[in-house]
Amino acid sequence: MRYEGMIAETVGLRGHGGVEVASYTARPLGPGPFPGLVVVHHAPGWDDWCKEVTRRFAHRGYAATCPNLYAREGEGDADDIGARVRAAGGVPDDQVMGDLQAATDFLRAQAYSSGTVGVIGFCSGGRHTYLAACTLEGLTAAVDCWGGGVVVDDPSQITPKRPVAPVDLTSKLKVPLLGIFGNEDKNPTPDQVDRTEAALKKAGKDYAFHRYDGAGHAFVWTVRPSYRLDQALDAWGKIDDFLARHLS
Amino acid sequence: MCTYITEPVDLEGSAKGARGWQRIERAHVSFDHPQHAPLDHALEIDLIDGSGARVAVELSAASARALIGAMERSLERGEAETGEGAA
Known part of the structure; x- marks a missing residue:
């Protein structure tokens, strides 16, 4: 009999500025070695779906951790916390990068670590993933799922919290990048994805983009009407193949 | 998209949520x-009290516009009948 099991728990990270940040962490039972994966939650917050995704990766052999990027807003229902962050215009990029660096370092420091750590993010987390792949230390591969705002067309979107258009950091991209996008998305639009791809190509980076007709934003978010079954199943296959190739 | x-x-005013009536600021x-x-996107209204707690509403764009119309009609009729105007 093949035995399957995992442990899923909250751990405390020392995040940006030394603040304690809860991180939902799941890994297979056993000594490892397990490749690591940082899961970057979407704009609505550190919710049940993001934790399900974290467990999904543990089920597939990864030690995955999803830090609560909204931890500084306190405890409470994820939707209430997400509403507070939305009203505040999101969370600052430098704070998020500090928290994601802490998550990366945490996974690398564990006795079960295989020594590789990827990062995958959804929605705003896709944009954070692009930034992380260009700026953080210790990553091995990155997956940007429909990150909006990688290309910035409206100058008012460059703010103290988001001072840089991530696409402008493309020359600094350190790891192979997988991008997953819906062609009916408005943020990023297909044209913006084209321009991100052009920047990656011009910089000679290792990347692969997969773009789906009949899908818009967040088409693997199972509990929302944006979910598209065929496109989601194909995208998960692409993600699993990419991570196995680069992290195993 | 994350707008x-x-x-x-x-x-x-006041709103009633899971914690009962709250003074809305x-x-x-x-x-x-x-x-x-x-819905993929919605008009979201968070009515917030002094402690930061909210009563939340999510409406389709068409519903939100219908609500705006109903509020304006109600205000117009009520102010006409009571003689009270917007402060």
């Missing part, structure tokens, strides 16, 4: 991913 579109407005009005309504 971060939020229009804040100061309010005077302001609202945040957004157009973004809803948490519960089965």
Whole structure:
């Protein structure tokens, strides 16, 4: 009999500025070695779906951790916390990068670590993933799922919290990048994805983009009407193949 | 898409939520991913009290416009009947 099991728990990270940040962490039972994966939650917050995704990766052999990027807003229902962050215009990029660096370092420091750590993010987390792949230390591969705002067309979107258009950091991209996008998305639009791809190509980076007709934003978010079954199943296959190739 | 579109407005009044009646001090009005309504995007109204707790509403764009119309008609008739105007 093949035995399957995992442990899923909250751990405390020392995040940006030394603040304690809860991180939902799941890994297979056993000594490892397990490749690591940082899961970057979407704009609505550190919710049940993001934790399900974290467990999904543990089920597939990864030690995955999803830090609560909204931890500084306190405890409470994820939707209430997400509403507070939305009203505040999101969370600052430098704070998020500090928290994601802490998550990366945490996974690398564990006795079960295989020594590789990827990062995958959804929605705003896709944009954070692009930034992380260009700026953080210790990553091995990155997956940007429909990150909006990688290309910035409206100058008012460059703010103290988001001072840089991530696409402008493309020359600094350190790891192979997988991008997953819906062609009916408005943020990023297909044209913006084209321009991100052009920047990656011009910089000679290792990347692969997969773009789906009949899908818009967040088409693997199972509990929302944006979910598209065929496109989601194909995208998960692409993600699993990419991570196995680069992290195993 | 994650719009971060939020229009804040100061309010005077009360709203009833899970904690009972709350004095409302302001609202945040957004157009973004809803948490519960089965829509890709929704007009979201957070009615917020002095402690930061909210009573939340998520509406389709058409519903939100219908609500705006109903509010305006109700205000117009009520103010005409009572003689009270907007402060």
